[in-house]
Amino acid sequence: MKFKSKNGSEFFTALIKKVDDHIARKNGNRFGNVYIYLKGIFLIVLYVCSYILLLTINLNSYLSLLLVILMGMTAVMIVFNIVHDASHRVLFKNPAHNRMAAYLGDLVGMNSYIWNIRHNMQHHAFTNVAGGDILIDNIPLMRISPYQKKYAIHKFQVLYVPLLYMVYSIFWVFFLDLNMFFRKSMANHDNIKHSWREWLKLIFFKSFYVFYMIILPAFIIQIPFSHVLISFLVYHIAAGILLSSVVVLGHCVEGADYVSPDESGIIQNSWMQHEWNTTYDCSTDSRMLHWISGGLNTHLAHHLFPKLCHRHYYEVTRIIRQHCLEHHVKYPHYSFGKAIISHFRFLRIQAHAADLSK
Ligand SMILES: [Zn+2]
Secondary structure: OEEEEOOOOHHHHHHHHHHHHHHHHOOOOOOOOHHHHHHHHHHHHHHHHHHHHHHHOOOOHHHHHHHHHHHHHHHHHHHHHHHHHHHOOOOOOOHHHHHHHHHHHHHOOOOHHHHHHHHHHHHHOOOOEOOOOOOOOOOOOOOOOOOOOOOHHHHHHHHHHHHHHHHHHHHHHHHHHHHHHHOOOEOOEOOOOOOHHHHHHHHHHHHHHHHHHHHHHHHHOOOOHHHHHHHHHHHHHHHHHHHHHHHHHHHOOOOOOOEOOOOOOEEEEEHHHHHHHHOOEEOOOOHHHHHHHOOOOOHHHHHHOOOOOHHHHHHHHHHHHHHHHHHOOOOOEEOHHHHHHHHHHHHHHHHHOOOOOO
16 A cells, blocks of 8 residues: 655645754754653653552542542643654654653553554554554444445444543553454554564553552552542543544544545555645644643644654644645644534534445
8 A cells, every 4th residue: 555656746845845944943853852851751740649649648539530530631641742752753862762751651551562553654654544544443333434334323423422532541451452462454464463572561561550550559558449440430531532532633523534545555645645635733822732732733743744743843833834825725724622513523424424445
């Protein structure tokens, strides 16, 4: 499976030149800086302190639930702000440091090796392409592309999808990663064999996660098991809602293209044009959204220039918007509120779209 070309238009050549010039003015440093590292340390400290407070201090139930929600959201922020950049190898200049930082993802429950295949080799390489982007056929209950098999239940997906988002994080930790390890093929990757090292890491990190999240609080510190279980579920509901909102608002909104390669495996577009057609920005002026999502609200900048640390996206987005104005090209963007409305309209459209799956 491949694209007709990498770039293929004057519009993108000029845009790449502007972004390259911008990075050159920043001393050519594509990687993280002190601010990004301090933010990363702050998020890790917040996660660890929330955990220690929950285990050691007898808080009233409202306060402890708030702390559990904060901890769940912080886990996702660690993934967005540290693990994501590390997996794109742009957090640090040194590749070994990026690999170490990616293990933070394993510590909060997700397998960073599977994430690299799903996110970098599939989602970024073949965004919204049937048979290329594993995100499309991850969850059969949810239809986001006409190239996905259509089931009668999809008619109701607008109603039940919010529930799927609530369980997305727990589903990822306990099912998705394991399922990927047992599969022989993932989208366009066939005959996959995982090394024994990756199997060992999977078993070690998943066991450690269950140990510190459930066994230690319930059976060693002896907090009532029902409290631990409720806290664990609330933690994952908070994490799931934040995780899925950011994931779907970049690609699952009206206007985002979903395509399939032709018989010879060629996608009839340049890669850059394709990324442009499949990705939407969301409230890019919101510094808060940018801070929480690790720049993923400036999703277009990330997909067009994945070799840049997210600290550059805000400025790169400004360049993209200006470039659109100069070339009279529509800038693919929704405000946060409109993106949510559009996402549910998108789900209704996809539920009824003709079945083009083979
Ligand atoms: Zn990415």
